[in-house]
Every structure is written in structure tokens, then in C-alpha cells.
Amino acid sequence: MITFAVHGIGRPQRALDPGEDERWLTVEQFDDLLDVVATSGARLTFDDGNVSDVEIALPRLVERNLRAEFFPLAGRVGERGYVNSADLRRLVDAGMHVGSHGWDRHDWRHLDRAFTVRRELDAAPRLLAELSGKPVRRYSLPPGPYDRRVVRHLRAAGATKVYAGGRSRPGSWLxxxxxxxxxxxARWAAGAVTRAAFRCWR
Structure with a gap:
């Protein structure tokens, strides 16, 4: 089943990084996406930990009895426009999963120092686990691509589920x-669901 990756929703409450506006939805667009998800069984994830995750997305998910996975950047928790520790608890209390998007936006294929690797793959999920009150073993790779070295580090970190670029195989942890x-x-979202189902059927 297809998984949609959402970033920010509504009016940003911080200055956006270059190119971020291309991944930002209006509230109306997000409502359209939720309608497609609710009727198709598609899944939702949220990257970066924008405060719109709890202010806009969470109440709408709860209203529709939907579950989702949230992947904050650990190094930005508590900063303006991002979720804080109380927000992470709200997500968990509502039945959502909290995973790790790393400490900051780095391409993990180019982590060249042991300190950086430990911060992105070990310190980040550890902090998110402390703040959310739940173990963190799921990861979303920024910006998505990976190589064998990244996979090796993720396995060593105890990852149980990883979202990455490329196509996944049935039963895979990727x-x-x-x-x-x-x-x-809404038409594009519904078409994406149909195309994913067709590929699976084939």
C-alpha cells in the first residue's frame, strides 16, 4: 500500500529553508489528501517535526480515526515553528508513532565522522525516545537516498523500519x-493510490 510523505501544512511559523515551500501544503490540500487516505487505506508519514503536525494534522487524523508516523528532526525540537517535547507526548498519547529523521538535514551517505554518525543515528532517536516516552526504532532518511554503509549503520542502531528513496520489496524493512x-x-493523490495498487497486483 502506498505511503504519502507530508512535510508542512498551512501558514509556516518560521522561515523556510530553500526549496521547502515546494513541499508545503495548504490546509485544503491536506484535507483532500486525508479524504483519499481514509477511503483507500493509504498510509501517512510526516517529516521534519513542523508544529503543523500537532496543530493541524493531529486533530484531523484523530477525527477520522487515522494513524500516522511522525519523524521529527531531533536537533530542532523546541525551536520556533517545530514541535516541542509536549507535542511529542501528544502524538504518542493519540496513538501515533514517533520515529527519527536524524538530528538535522544531512545526506547520511556522506556522514564521514564517527561523531556525526552517532549523533544522527544514535543520539537523535535516543533524545526523541526520552521526550516522547516511547522507544524510537523507526527512521526516515533525509533526503531519502541510501547506500550499503547507511544500511549497515541503521542495522547496528537497531532500526526496525526505515523509509528511504527507491522502491521497497514486500516484507522488507526498507x-x-x-x-x-x-x-x-485529490485527483493526483487518488491516481497515485491506483498506480501503486496496479504495480502490487502485477
Whole structure:
């Protein structure tokens, strides 16, 4: 089943990084996406830990009895426009999963120092686990691509589920996603679900 990757929703409460606006949805677009998810069984993930995760997405998910996975950047928790520790507890208390998107936006294929590797793959999930009150063993790779070295580090870190670029295999711990962008509409989302189901059927 297809998994959609969401970033920010609504009016940003911070200055966006270059290119981030291309992955930012209006509230109306997000509602359209939720309608497709609710009727198709598609899954949702949220990257970066924007405060819109709890202010906009969470109440709408609860209202529709939907579950999702949230992957904050541990190094930005508590900063303006991002979730804080209380927000992480709210997500967990509502039945959502909290995973790790690393400490900051780095391509993990280019982590060249042991300190950086430990911070992204060990310190980040440890902090998120302390703040959320739940073990963190799921990861979302920023910006998505990976190589054998990344996989080796993830296995050593005890990862049980990893979202990355490329296509996933049935039963694999590596899962692919479809990133939603600012030009999202309900017709496109429904078509993405249909295409994913067709590939699975084949």
C-alpha cells in the first residue's frame, strides 16, 4: 500500500529553508489528501517535526480515526515553528508513532565522522525516545537516498523500519514513499493510490 510523505501544512511559523515551500501544503490540500487516505487505506508519514503536525494534522487524523508516523528532526525540537517535547507526548498519547529523521538535514551517505554518525543515528532517536516516552526504532532518511554503509549503520542502531528513496520489496524493512508537493490535488493523490495498487497486483 502506498505511503504519502507530508512535510508542512498551512501558514509556516518560521522561515523556510530553500526549496521547502515546494513541499508545503495548504490546509485544503491536506484535507483532500486525508479524504483519499481514509477511503483507500493509504498510509501517512510526516517529516521534519513542523508544529503543523500537532496543530493541524493531529486533530484531523484523530477525527477520522487515522494513524500516522511522525519523524521529527531531533536537533530542532523546541525551536520556533517545530514541535516541542509536549507535542511529542501528544502524538504518542493519540496513538501515533514517533520515529527519527536524524538530528538535522544531512545526506547520511556522506556522514564521514564517527561523531556525526552517532549523533544522527544514535543520539537523535535516543533524545526523541526520552521526550516522547516511547522507544524510537523507526527512521526516515533525509533526503531519502541510501547506500550499503547507511544500511549497515541503521542495522547496528537497531532500526526496525526505515523509509528511504527507491522502491521497497514486500516484507522488507526498507519502505518507499510518495512525497506530496505544493501542487497536490485529490485527483493526483487518488491516481497515485491506483498506480501503486496496479504495480502490487502485477
Amino acid at each position: 519502505h518507499s514513499r510518495v512525497e506530496v508537493r505544493s501542487d497536490l490535488n
